[in-house]
Amino acid sequence: MPYPLYRPRRLRESPLLRKMVRETTLHASDLMLPLFVVHGRGVREPIASMPGQSRLSIDELLKECKDAASMGIPAVLLFGLPKDKDPRGSEAYAEDGIIQQAVRAVKDTIPDLLVVTDVCLCEYTSHGHCGVVEKGRVVNDPSLELIARTALSHVDAGADLVAPSDMMDGRVAAIREALDEATYVETPIMAYSAKYASAFYGPFREAADSTPQFGDRRSYQMDPANGAEALREVALDVDEGADIVMVKPALPYLDVIARVRADFGLPVAAYSVSGEYAMIRAAGQLGWLDEERAMMEVLLGIKRAGADIVITYFAKDAARLLEQGRA
């Protein structure tokens, strides 16, 4: 129907009508909040490159989790900073590791909140890579055993979901096998399936102290130029038993989110990473952007692209606005 018969502005005049024809809505229940856990007590150490985010000891983490749950955020995603690092990332799979302790504490105190754990070695290894290093290379198959062990130890501690972010080939199958053998057949895996080698992880690496000590992650994370390859990665993870697939980062990869949504019947998560958060916060602090509006527009855009779950450091800010009916 051409103009002047069809006038799109007819539906835009009234705020009520705009609301009724709105195609996408963001809810607090779409959001997952990432949090950083450290050893100690009473620690709430601000992360300079992520204003508003802190490294939290377990007692402080519990406050944050209670807050999130009371705002209707269903899940947190936990990252740990170990006491010591070594070449094989031992604390990643230690029974009394920081994440294992944190998971137990959160599940004991706030049983209604889903606890998701990031499964990776990079925060725990002295070289800062996501797998085992031999002769200066990150070797795939020897890494799988440690990654599966890490996931199993998280579930032993009570994690509701595990989320492998290492990008080793075959890790979803290795984790599924380890969980099934331990009779955790019901525990889902949320795979970081299309994870790109991105500059937008910069603030996170400061927060988690996980910058690689040599080289970079391009031998295991994806080339930002590739879209079809993302679909192959997702297909592999689905075959290996992934229950939820993830695209990460979100904002520069909305096309990938949309393609994964269209091609697979599985729930899709999108991780709006530390650099996406820092960008909006920084521009907001400088007065260059309306921070609240930019935040909501980005989160809504990620959902419109096809994400069911949006992982974002803005989860509490967004949930607050939604609660107040201001977004």
Ligand code: PBG
């Ligand atoms: C661990 C991991 C990273 C992020 C999530 N899991 C860092 C990396 O791959 O270097 C990044 C998250 C963010 O930037 O918010 N492998």
